[in-house]
Structure formats: C-alpha cells, structure tokens
Amino acid sequence: MKSYTKNQLQRLRIALILNSDKRVKYILKHHIFKSVGEHFFFQPRFIPSDPKLIKFHNNVIVTSNVTFVTHDVFHLGLNHLNQGEFLYQNGCIEIMDNVFIGCNTTILPNVKIGPNVIIGAGSVIVNDVAPNTVVAGNPARVIGTFDAYVLKRKEIKALYDEESLWEKFEQNKKNF
Secondary structure (H helix, E strand, O other), X not given: OHHHHHHHHHHHHHHHOOOHHHHXXXXXXXXXXXXXXXXXXXXXXXXXXXXHHEEEOOOEEEOOOOEEOOEEOOHHHHOOOOOOOOOOEEOXXXXXXXXXXXXXXXXXXXXXXXXXXXEOOOOXXXXXXXXXXXXXXXXXXXXXXXXXXXXXXXXXXXXXXXXXXXXXXXXXXXXX
C-alpha cells in the first residue's frame, strides 16, 4: 500500500509541474521510469500507472498528451461472465534511440519502437514499429522512412516571424 500511495503522489506532483524541463528533471531525479537515456524530452503532464514498465533510450522526444498504456483492466468485465477468473494483464513498452512521438499518440502494452522513428500525431501504436520508419494513423502504419523525412526537413528554410509564416501559408493555400 505504501508503494501505491508513493506512486500516486509522484504522479500528482508531476502533473502539477507546468514546465516540461522541470518535469524531466523531476522524472530523472526520482527514477520514475525503468530507464531513461540521454537527451530526453517529456512534455506530457500525466505519467502512466506503471511507469517502471517503460524504457526510454537516447534522444527521445515525447510531445503533449501522449498516453502510455501498460495494462488492460478488462479482466474486471470478463470476471462477471461466470467463465472462470481472468487475470490482470500488463506489459512493457520500450522506445529506442532517436524517436519522436507526436501529440495525442497512444502506445499500447508490449510494444517496442525501433530506433530512428517518427510517430505522427494522434496515432495509436498497437504493434512494434520497425527501425527507420515514419508511422501514423489508427492503427499506425508506415507512411515513409526516417531518412527521407530528415532529407525533406533539411530543405526547409526556417521562418520565425509571424508575418513570414502567414505569407508562406497564404502562398501555399492560394488555390484552395
């Protein structure tokens, strides 16, 4: 019971840290996950109920509202079918090097995400993700390669001011 209460208090504390850099420092200091590599960015404010079942390797970026599901509580419903006792299920999640996870993505248990992967926003990851891929969708599917994406991004000229961004937007949407 003591461990459960400590876990819940840590989850609450992390949710109350508004700054993502401070949140990462807290996560690292308190060893919230099974392991975390170098150059880790974690924007979600909510930590999964079983964070020790998640490993992050190097250069992993987790954007806002990403959900890590390490368990399945459907046994509660199945146990009311009078067909025997069904047990709680949980599983691990491992994120390898150089992975970007887009906003509002959900990652289900027993998934390994290979190195050099980009996951598009809103994706649902139900299976392992092969190295050097870009995936998106529900369920997520391969839409490209990591290397092709990197080459495409190298061609993009950075625009930081509001006026230039709107000018570029309107130019690209003029036939709309």
